[in-house]
Amino acid sequence: MTRIIDGNEIADRITADLEPCLETLADAGTTPGLATVLMSDDGASETYVSMKRQACNDLGIESIHHELDPDAPADALFDRIDELNDDPAVHGILVQLPLPDHVDRQAVLERIDPQKDVDGFHPENVGRLVTGTPRFKPCTPHGIQKLLEAEGVETEGADVVVVGRSNIVGKPMANLLVQKSDTGNATVTVCHSRTDDLAAKTRDADVVVAAAGVPELIDGSMLSPGTTVIDVGVNRVDADTEKGYELVGDVEFESAKEKADAITPVPGGVGPLTITMLLYNTIKAASLQADVDVSLP
Numbered sequence: 001m002t003r004i005i006d007g008n009e010i011a012d013r014i015t016a017d018l019e020p021c022l023e024t025l026a027d028a029g030t031t032p033g034l035a036t037v038l039m040s041d042d043g044a045s046e047t048y049v050s051m052k053r054q055a056c057n058d059l060g061i062e063s064i065h066h067e068l069d070p071d072a073p074a075d076a077l078f079d080r081i082d083e084l085n086d087d088p089a090v091h092g093i094l095v096q097l098p099l100p101d102h103v104d105r106q107a108v109l110e111r112i113d114p115q116k117d118v119d120g121f122h123p124e125n126v127g128r129l130v131t132g133t134p135r136f137k138p139c140t141p142h143g144i145q146k147l148l149e150a151e152g153v154e155t156e157g158a159d160v161v162v163v164g165r166s167n168i169v170g171k172p173m174a175n176l177l178v179q180k181s182d183t184g185n186a187t188v189t190v191c192h193s194r195t196d197d198l199a200a201k202t203r204d205a206d207v208v209v210a211a212a213g214v215p216e217l218i219d220g221s222m223l224s225p226g227t228t229v230i231d232v233g234v235n236r237v238d239a240d241t242e243k244g245y246e247l248v249g250d251v252e253f254e255s256a257k258e259k260a261d262a263i264t265p266v267p268g269g270v271g272p273l274t275i276t277m278l279l280y281n282t283i284k285a286a287s288l289q290a291d292v293d294v295s296l297p
């Protein structure tokens, strides 16, 4: 019987485990603050930022929100980041991606103080991750680690195929999985749009992490029985619904479910973990900046 992994339930459990950390910080006089910066009128980005703000409010993290006109010059964003870097009430800074074409994304990520880089995208934090001394693990791959752990999926010695090589998911996911650690020690293959015979790779995998951003790229015929399938895709495809779209993963759920041992749905799989691990990183940032040990879960 295929297990449908309930990401909301796992995320709720981790969020509950974060509450004592906030109490410890409060006793020391610190309320963590997360600044979100939105420079886009893309509907999905607006949704994700409002979910992040709501999650902060629910847990007791101060949410500080900034919106910039998508047509504003890049300097407006750099100036805002400088202000947030200097603001002691702001422990974490998140610039929602993607950014408008005229803004140099890498320059933006490098402008954020690495101590406040709760996305873990600054080169200093990327370097720390790759060398096995992470400060902030990027939220989605960190969430997937937590999800695999919660489901008892052993990564030690497992063949894991990561489909997608983005800086947000694919590359950090592969790096975390190869680390010498309880949630690593996997043999990892990173595939992408130019991979020859993708199906041959995914059929050999114990775990497939689908993060290519291509709706229903992977179907059941590309999987072997017993695989754990982690679907990172949250693609909006046109549909005759009230919203005019429906959410579809990078995995064709119905056929994949027939082969998989366990599979994450979309929505309700990886997405909720992404938000929870942002809360986790914000608390970690506050604890490091206030020099208060909070024993994170």
Ligand SMILES: Nc1nc2c(c(=O)[nH]1)N[C@@H](CN(C=O)c1ccc(C(=O)N[C@@H](CCC(=O)O)C(=O)O)cc1)CN2
Binding pocket: 047, 048, 049, 051, 094, 095, 096, 097, 098, 119, 139, 140, 168, 234, 247, 266, 267, 268, 269, 270, 271, 272, 273, 274, 275
């Ligand atoms: N600065 C960042 N930008 C982006 C990141 C990121 O980690 N940092 N990741 C993605 C999008 N993302 C977070 O921003 C994200 C995507 C999906 C979800 C989520 O919970 N999805 C729900 C469905 C939500 C819906 O109804 O649309 C689910 O899967 O259940 C959370 C966060 C790109 N940008």
